[in-house]
Amino acid sequence: MGDASAGATGTGRNEAPAGSDPIPAKAHAANLELWNAWSRIHEHAPGYNTAGFLSGETSLTPVELEELGSYVHEGTTLLHLQCHFGLDTMSWARLGADVVGLDFSGEAVALARRLAGEAGLSARSEFICSDLYDADSHLGVRRFDVVFVNWGAIEWLPDLERWAGIVARHLKPGGTFYMAEIHPFAQTLDDDAPEGELRVRYRYFPAPDEPDVDAINGSYADPDADTTGLVSYCWAHSFAEILGALTGAGLHLEQFHEFPFAPAPLWSWTIQEGKIFWLPDGSGGRRRDQPLTYTLRASKPAA
Amino acid sequence: MLDDYLKANLASWDEVTSVHVASDLYDVDGFRAGRNSLSSLEQTELSPLVGEGTSMLHLQCHFGLDTLSWVRQGATATGMDFSGEAIAQARSLAEELGLSQRATFVQSDLYHLPDVLEGEFDVVFTSWGALIWLGDLERWAQIVARFLKPGGTFYVAEFHPNAFLFADDSTPESLRIGYPYFQYGVPQRFDEPGDYADPDARTQNTVTFEWNHGLGEIIDPLLRNGLRLDFLHEFPYTIPGLPFPFLELCEDGLKRVKGRHDDVALSFSLRMTKEG
Numbered sequence: 139m140g141d142a143s144a145g146a147t148g149t150g151r152n153e154a155p156a157g158s159d160p161i162p163a164k165a166h167a168a169n170l171e172l173w174n175a176w177s178r179i180h181e182h183a184p185g186y187n188t189a190g191f192l193s194g195e196t197s198l199t200p201v202e203l204e205e206l207g208s209y210v211h212e213g214t215t216l217l218h219l220q221c222h223f224g225l226d227t228m229s230w231a232r233l234g235a236d237v238v239g240l241d242f243s244g245e246a247v248a249l250a251r252r253l254a255g256e257a258g259l260s261a262r263s264e265f266i267c268s269d270l271y272d273a274d275s276h277l278g279v280r281r282f283d284v285v286f287v288n289w290g291a292i293e294w295l296p297d298l299e300r301w302a303g304i305v306a307r308h309l310k311p312g313g314t315f316y317m318a319e320i321h322p323f324a325q326t327l328d329d330d331a332p333e334g335e336l337r338v339r340y341r342y343f344p345a346p347d348e349p350d351v352d353a354i355n356g357s358y359a360d361p362d363a364d365t366t367g368l369v370s371y372c373w374a375h376s377f378a379e380i381l382g383a384l385t386g387a388g389l390h391l392e393q394f395h396e397f398p399f400a401p402a403p404l405w406s407w408t409i410q411e412g413k414i415f416w417l418p419d420g421s422g423g424r425r426r427d428q429p430l431t432y433t434l435r436a437s438k439p440a441a
Numbered sequence: 442m443l444d445d446y447l448k449a450n451l452a453s454w455d456e457v458t459s460v461h462v463a464s465d466l467y468d469v470d471g472f473r474a475g476r477n478s479l480s481s482l483e484q485t486e487l488s489p490l491v492g493e494g495t496s497m498l499h500l501q502c503h504f505g506l507d508t509l510s511w512v513r514q515g516a517t518a519t520g521m522d523f524s525g526e527a528i529a530q531a532r533s534l535a536e537e538l539g540l541s542q543r544a545t546f547v548q549s550d551l552y553h554l555p556d557v558l559e560g561e562f563d564v565v566f567t568s569w570g571a572l573i574w575l576g577d578l579e580r581w582a583q584i585v586a587r588f589l590k591p592g593g594t595f596y597v598a599e600f601h602p603n604a605f606l607f608a609d610d611s612t613p614e615s616l617r618i619g620y621p622y623f624q625y626g627v628p629q630r631f632d633e634p635g636d637y638a639d640p641d642a643r644t645q646n647t648v649t650f651e652w653n654h655g656l657g658e659i660i661d662p663l664l665r666n667g668l669r670l671d672f673l674h675e676f677p678y679t680i681p682g683l684p685f686p687f688l689e690l691c692e693d694g695l696k697r698v699k700g701r702h703d704d705v706a707l708s709f710s711l712r713m714t715k716e717g
Contacts, residue, residue, distance in 0.1 A: 323603055323622070323706075336618035341704045342603070343677060376706065377656055378675040391670040396657035398623060427621035428606075429655055 159271045160297040165349060165371035166269075169294060170242060172368045176357055177223055177245035185359025185402065186225060192257055196232070197225035199318070199401050199413050202288065205393070205433055206316045209284055210235050217282040217308055219273070220291040224250030224265055230286070231262045238282070240266045240273055270295060273304050281310040287317040289401055290358075292380070293325065293372040296346045302383035311441040315389055321396060321429040322376055324404060333407040334420050336428065344379050358402040384436050393435040400430040446628055447550060450574055451523055452646035457636050458504055458526040464638040466682060467506060473538065477513070478506035480680050481695075482598040482710050483568065490594055491516050491564060498562040498588050500551060501571035505531030509540055511566070517543045521558065523550040552580050554588075561590040568598045569680055572659065573605070573651045576626050582662035591717035595668055597659075600683060601675060601706040605653045613687050613699040624652050637684045660711065668713040679707040 159166065180186050191197050210216065212234035218227040221239030223246040231237045231254075241247050247267040254263040268276045285305050295301050305315055328339035340350060354368040355361075381391060399414045408415040409424060416424035461467050472478055479488075491497065493515035499508040502520030504527040512518050512535075522528055528548040535544040549557045565585050575581050585595050608619025620629070628650035636642040660670065678695040679688075688696040688707075698705045 323606075326704075327618075338616040338705065342706050343675070343703055376675050378673050378709070381670065381673045385670060385672065391660075391664060393664065394657045394661045396623070396655045426625075427623050428618060429622050432657060 159269055160300065160346070161269075161271070161295075161371075168369045169371055172354060172365075172370055173222075173241075173243040174245040175365060175368055176359075177243050177249055179357055179363045179365075180223060180359050181249055183357060183360035183363070185357070188225065188253065191225050191229070192253070196229040198229045201395075201397065201431075201433060202226075202316075202318050205318075205395070205435065206284070206286070206314075207233070209314045209316070214284060215282040215310075216284040216286055217277070217280075218286045218288075219305070220270060220287065220294070221250065221265070222246050224253065224263070226286075226288060227265075228254060228257060228259050228263050231259045232257075235284070236262045238264045238266060238277075238280075240268050240270070240276070242267070242269045270304070271297070271300055274307065277308055281308055281313070283310055283313050285309050285313070285315045287315075287319070289318060290320055291317075292319060292375055296349065296373045298344075298375060298379055298383035299386060302387035302389070305384070306387035306389055306438060309389075309438040311438055313438050315384070315436045315438070316433070318433045319431065320400065320404070321432050322374070322380070324400070324428070324430045325374060327404075329405060331405070333405075334418060336417075341374050343376050344374050346373065349373050361403075361406065380434075384434070389436040389438055391434065391436050394432070396429045396432045398426040398428055398430055399424075404430060446576065446650040447523070449646070449648050449650055451550075453644070453649050454503075454522075454524040455526040456644050456646045457638070457642070458524055458530055460636050460642045460644070461638045462504060462530055466638040469506070469534070472506050472509075472534075478510045480569070480598060481693075482674075482676070482708065483507075483566075483596070486598075486674070486710055486712065487564070487566065487594075487596045488514065490596075495564060496560075496562045497564040497566055498558075500554075500565065500567040500585070501574065502531065502546070503527050505534060505544070505546060507566075507568060508546075509535060509538065509544055512540045512544045516564075519545045519547060519558065519562070521547045521549055521551070521554055523548065551575060551584060552577070554584055558588070560588070561593070562588055563590055563593050565589050565593070565595045566597075569682065570600060572597075572599055572654050575654075576628060576652050578654055578658055579662050582666045582668075585663065586666035586668060586715060589668075589715040591715055593715050594671075595663070595711075595713045595715070597709075597711040599709055599711075600679060601709045602653050602655050602659075603705065604679065604683065604685075604707045607685065607687065611685075611687050613701055616687065616698070616705065621653055622655050623658075624654075626652070628652050637682050640684065656709070663713055667716050669716055671712040671714055672710075674710045675706045676708040676710075677701075677703050677705055683707070 214235045216235040216237045218239045221227045224239045227239035247265045250265040254260045326340045349371040354365045419425040495516045497516045497518040499520040502508045508520035531546045535541040608617045689699045
């Protein structure tokens with residue numbers, strides 16, 4: 139159609155991309171400052187329950203455990219991209235995996251390493267501080283059984299073709315890519331809307347040169363935290379773009395599920411039930427008719 | 442046995458077929474004169490795979506204009522639809538245009554197609570407003586896989602599930618969610634006297650039952666039935682038949698959300714290949 143906005147991506151680009159980080163310097167600096175601040179806040183934030191993790195609880199959601207759990211065994215190697223301070227990474231380590239978590243925030247990685255020590259998981263948990271787009275220079279030729287991405291990761295990335303190339307390069311042939319993410323349609327809805335109101339505010343189709351720039355008010359894991367002056371730069375991604383990037387990198391889609399709940403309060407008025415947040419139906423119950431999250435599983439063909 | 446939903450929908454489609462044949466939207470006279478009824482999506486994305494002798498199965502073909510457009514391009518096509526009125530019109534048109542040697546039309550509801558049709562096809566095709574008439578995409582995906590040759594192509598050009606979400610009183614400035622994305626097999630009941638091809642038509646069979654389907658609900662069962670995803674594309678425009686008031690018809694003959702031409706997903710296309 140010659141319509142770039144349609145997200146008809148997937149040019150089959152598999153080579154290691156040259157060039158600089160596609161995140162503009164100003165956006166990179168703002169997002170790094172935000173995630174360093176959030177890392178300090180999140181160690182003690184109610185939404186993360188670090189104390190519960192240290193006492194043995196998993197931080198993973200039931201969906202992730204059910205859908206990826208059967209691919210993670212004693213000795214499975216797992217790479218977690220954009221791992222924040224590593225609770226989910228280490229929850230896979232507790233299930234037997236040898237894990238590598240990668241994150242661009244030095245504060246997050248330092249906290250992850252400290253918690254790995256406290257949890258007795260240092261021997262099978264490695265944390266790397268790296269920009270996502272610079273992952274190759276840290277990972278070299280290392281390949282993993284599983285590459286894992288979850289919850290609010292890709293919105294911080296403007297270029298999914300390069301992201302998918304990194305995923306594919308660090309998967310073993312026959313390996314499994316799994317992601318659990320916020321639904322792209324839910325990402326278009328107005329997060330400041332009054333209770334029960336779902337209305338479109340943001341674009342659905344990607345615009346790499348037009349990030350959404352928002353002032354930050356607290357955190358998804360601690361709404362009352364002081365985040366004065368912090369700003370986020372995020373990028374919209376359509377399903378066509380996401381799936382096109384992964385198929386373009388040579389992965390085969392195996393599973394695509396959508397869910398009417400999320401692991402974080404996308405609106406202040408969602409209903410919490412354990413780790414899961416639901417839309418209210420207006421009469422005290424949960425609303426199940428709108429998509430808030432999705433999961434994808436893809437495989438790298440055996441050589 | 443036809444269930445009650447299917448009976449109501451069948452009565453509606455039997456009735457509106459003659460409305461559609463006479464409508465400007467379907468422009469049957471133009472088609473007789475050689476107009477290609479396929480949208481720019483199918484013409485761009487599927488046409489390269491359809492040539493002389495390509496065998497095609499068109500699911501839910503209505504009265505067959507698109508089926509016959511593929512025949513004009515060289516395909517040997519079978520169109521299936523649950524409406525006897527639509528199939529009769531399709532056969533009549535194929536005869537009139539001298540295309541009946543390479544166009545077969547079969548009346549069947551989708552789920553029972555294997556009872557009345559044999560064989561495997563190079564291409565299975567479905568488009569524009571077909572999926573909302575199906576409550577069970579698990580069985581649909583099995584049918585698609587059943588009729589595809591190994592290595593064959595499945596192609597869909599459809600309204601995006603997001604396009605069906607907006608409340609009736611939505612405006613381009615305020616697109617509010619009023620309809621479900623997930624229906625879990627439970628249909629929505631509509632009771633509307635008009636028709637998308639002729640809003641002034643006053644039909645008798647006004648009650649229909651429809652199912653919106655999320656992209657995961659569409660794609661996941663196809664993956665489980667041995668089809669590999671080649672691409673999913675999404676588009677901020679759609680064909681003129683979508684009658685929502687927040688859309689406007691643009692110079693290129695496609696509809697977009699007024700003032701938000703690049704923002705909202707209104708269509709998708711999907712191409713998959715049967716493995717083996």
